[in-house]
Amino acid sequence: MCWLCNDYKEVGPATRRVNRLVFEDPNSYVIVPRESHVPHHLLVVLRKHKEGLIDCSADDLAHIGKTLASACEAFKSMGYGRVYGGCFSDEGHVHYHLIPFNMGIDKGYSGLAMHWLAEKERLSDSHPFDGMTDLEQQRRLDQIEIAVAEVRAKWPTNSSTGSPKNPAPGEL
Secondary structure, three states: OEEEEEEEEEEEOOOOOEEEEEEOOOOEEEEEEEEEOOEEEEEEEOOOOOOOHHHHHHHHHHHHHHHHHHHHHHHHHHHOOOEEEEEEEEOOOOOEEEEOOOOOOOOOOOHHHHHHHHHHHHHHOHHHHOOOHHHHHHHHHHHHHHHHHHHHHHOOOOOOOOOOOOOOOOOO
16 A cells, blocks of 8 residues: 555644645645644655656656656745755655755754655654654644645746646646
């Protein structure tokens, strides 16, 4: 069962489900991860299952590249000056982690965030979210709702397809 395909739009216990989808189109989608210590951390996911970048076609890379560019444009309009990114492909599903930051304000933080992320991806079969207390989960769900709203508000219009700036969840 692929964690990036199953139930990717919502997160949380049955008592409170939170929409974490920022953007989607037929080729890719963008979500806020369940567990992160970084404001506005995003996952940009290629819909097709591929073992890694080397298995992606030029079209696959072009599609995910457009979505990455839109995410960076949103970050820029939110006032961020830099974005660290890392490509992962656990369970045969290519996805990028994007971590925005500002030099001088977040100096050093983003490098630590990427180290934390790489260790989490390498070592963990379980999600830290599942080990949180109810109160910690509720706080993280609040953070996810805020991050989704803030990034959606700045998501650029796709001029090549004419798609809306903020498509409703599930709307393609």
